[in-house]
Amino acid sequence: MSGIADVALRAGVSKSTASRALSGAGHTSERTRTRVLAAASELGYVPSTNAVSLATGRTRNIGVVMPRVNRWFFAEVLEGIQATLLARGYDLTLYDAKPGSPERARVFTEFFARKRFDGLIAVGIEPVDDEIGQLQAVGRPIVSVVGAQDQPGVVGIDDVRASRRATEHLLGLGHRKIAFLGAGDAEVWANVDRLRLEGYRAAMSDAGLSASILHVPSPVTLPGGYAAAVDLLSDDRRPTAILAVCDEVAIGAIIAARRLGIAVPASLSVVGIDDHEFAEMFALTTLRQEPQEQGALAARVLLETLQHPDNPTLIEPMPARLIVRNSTASVDPSQL
């Protein structure tokens, strides 16, 4: 492996001149610059990232923490981040931090303390207790995607609004018995779930249906939604419409309805939030959010902050658009 000293030697200049020529900083004559560049490419010179980082203090690496990666939303966000960083020549170091796990504690103390990155993107991390302090202590800019409400620099949709919008869609179709399916367990999504539930509650109240509010807890997974929906649809609480906390739960509900012989949308309307990759196949009406875009935005904002640390970028909530497909229909008058 040839270092910058070899390049300098070959170009007949000093290390410092070679460095300046390669990085473009400082003054260099055109002639030397081309000579150095030629020497570098002839030798296949690649600067040592460690040496550069040690000398400059910046790593050209971004850390990403998320509770897990094998869930549609997180994987999509990660793709978005990755693509953006790659384009800018940044590396991405991934940290897994399942809530409550001992590994998570290690990540927050040991791994973050190493400061292997110039900045951190926290996806779906709702820091608890001393984790907040530990994040501060990292001393690097942080951008969150769907983080806790009170964190700074959070990218995401307005969940209350999205959920309210979804509920209003059902109300507009004449539905009155609308159940909210999902959340209620102390899982990762806690905060997002809470906001979406809130939006549903608000829309119902505004429609004078406070008394009809029905929150059915369910794990936030497809099978979880399936199981919860089977229960819900089999007993006398059966609603005419379901708003699911996310598409996976919604799809679980659709599958449950089919199993039970309940026609969707004729006898049951279902609406989700996400626009999951499976949504189209199930003709699911949903509020589309674009997690890849969210990831990309988070990455862009973070890189921007690194360049201009003093003028913080203001982050607008991202839009969530209603996509009407074929899982929702006007309520069957006989069901009222």
Add this chain to the structure above:
Amino acid sequence: MSGIADVALRAGVSKSTASRALSGAGHTSERTRTRVLAAASELGYVPSTNAVSLATGRTRNIGVVMPRVNRWFFAEVLEGIQATLLARGYDLTLYDAKPGSPERARVFTEFFARKRFDGLIAVGIEPVDDEIGQLQAVGRPIVSVVGAQDQPGVVGIDDVRASRRATEHLLGLGHRKIAFLGAGDAEVWANVDRLRLEGYRAAMSDAGLSASILHVPSPVTLPGGYAAAVDLLSDDRRPTAILAVCDEVAIGAIIAARRLGIAVPASLSVVGIDDHEFAEMFALTTLRQEPQEQGALAARVLLETLQHPDNPTLIEPMPARLIVRNSTASVDPSQL
């Protein structure tokens, strides 16, 4: 930020002694060691990874390349790798490399050349053309998960066997018209697909059914399987059983069958390969592989190789066990 010099000063020793005491290398008296350790913890000393890497040549970081992360198998493998590395104190740098994309080319040249890692795990990477050379040029140990056949150090199941086993299960139930659903496009999975198709072909031939071999191409996704199955089941090629290249395709087929009013397993048996997280919910009979385990194994093997570069670890194919659920049944005699 306090460096090792500060620690040394506080402990009243030299930098080198502090370094030895902290790393455990070389001789240090018990007394100095405790003093140094105390000083370090009082100062909250964390060694600079860059300085360590620069001096020692090792990064305590592992690179992971995969074509994409938002696909069940890859996400699971990644979880497995992550957990194992975390436990050993290693960082993980993720590289996304969709086949054929210009970004992939950059990853293979620019990003790999930086050698930010001690070793590389390539998941589902089937290197083409000069990529093989570029991987060699990295000069770091590489372990693959479901890579190309001729690569060294590949972790994975025996796909031919798994597929053969699945086919034999259907044959054992009396099925004769068995279709193989999936693959056929020049996608990521090409090699795995090919092997699984091969296993199916072999089992059919052995049963004297070469003439009945029916390969139906399909994108390797749930919606893709759905669409292909709708076609297949609607026309006169309709088989009594389907072997899908993976569970997502299999589940797509089950959903398609339901839509078409074809009872599973009464009128159609479906078997998959994977044991996807949704498999249980769809009562899918499948050959279970455990991607998390594969990821973990790959990580262990790689770390082992780093410690003992000269005695290569032999990697056995991982087991794939048949999980019989309720998507397969004896063939309906009237269909023969």
Add this chain to the structure above:
DNA sequence: TGCAATCATGGAACCGGTTGCTGACAGACG
């Protein structure tokens, strides 16, 4: 033509660790 400002370059310090070499000291042994 003289002087200041600007440009191009080299030398050396520095980032923060690790490690080879050397010497002091202590205990073991003849």
Add this chain to the structure above:
DNA sequence: CGTCTGTCAGCAACCGGTTCCATGATTGCA
């Protein structure tokens, strides 16, 4: 008691770059 061996600690070089500072060469302007 002298020498040998092994432990412990410090000095200084080194990993591979960046960057401050000094110097000499140019150029611009009065």
